[in-house]
């Protein structure tokens with residue numbers, strides 16, 4: 182093999198990853214908030230809204246920009262404005278840090294910054310997007326995963342009137358599995374409205390909405406007859422003691438969501454739930470999400486990747502880990518009308534990962 186063929190065969194050798202392309206300026210972080218508009222008013226047991234603000238990071242270095250997004254969760258006292266304010270205080274050392282040591286860097290971020298998990302998630306995703314782009318590999322390949330293993334995602338139907346729910350279910354014709362929010366007084370009406378227009382499998386999420394363990398069992402047994410695959414978070418997050426009482430009386434798996442925020446929660450939850458819903462916004466990034474998935478699998482739990490209302494940036498990031506999990510609920514970008522990015526696609530319900538390096542995002546609007 183002559184020198185030219187060798188260089189063709191080994192593009193990484195031809196351009197060492199740490200060499201800055203000519204003309205690039207100093208490393209630069211940008212922090213901003215974006216307001217995402219919802220297609221439908223979004224109602225769960227906790228809240229009702231028509232817009233959501235998410236926090237975005239752009240990390241530019243060596244002529245390459247990595248992008249990240251985190252959805253601040255009001256319940257945990259987070260906001261996009263607070264994420265900006267908190268990361269601004271760390272700007273100097275973050276911009277000076279070596280992004281190739283991203284795992285060490287994020288370890289330092291977790292040591293220095295209390296809470297603010299959406300901020301950490303956006304930073305972690307932006308760094309990994311940058312690293313993936315510089316290495317020339319999509320993130321699923323960086324993590325050693327097969328995109329063909331990406332699961333079907335559910336499409337979520339928020340709480341609404343029976344008439345609007347029927348319309349939403351009809352609009353969701355292309356999605357083979359639906360996620361329905363329950364836990365209010367009108368569950369029978371909501372499920373009845375769904376079942377009047379479709380016999381698709383349903384996954385249901387009570388968002389801690391059942392008041393007693395007896396009510397939870399009664400509702401879950403009724404929902405089983407309506408064709409549900411699993412029940413998410415029937416009882417309040419801190420109530421672990423009732424979970425086994427409930428699990429002994431029902432047949433479908435019970436998945437923790439609000440009870441499960443961080444890696445250290447998983448061993449504590451393992452005796453009480455059948456699976457966990459892992460969200461990158463709750464745990465603070467793909468590195469933490471990876472740890473949580475591995476811990477849950479090691480403890481014999483079913484794994485699910487969920488999301489908040491977000492653009493294609495955060496959803497695509499989570500989707501790159503989705504070949505590892507049993508269930509995906511990664512539809513936050515499908516629920517908004519002003520997505521600034523294109524990334525993961527949903528084809529017949531299945532997540533189809535972009536093959537471009539890093540997250541593989543295409544920017545629709547600067």
Ligand code: MG
Pocket residue numbers: 386388413414438439458487
């Ligand atoms: Mg949930």
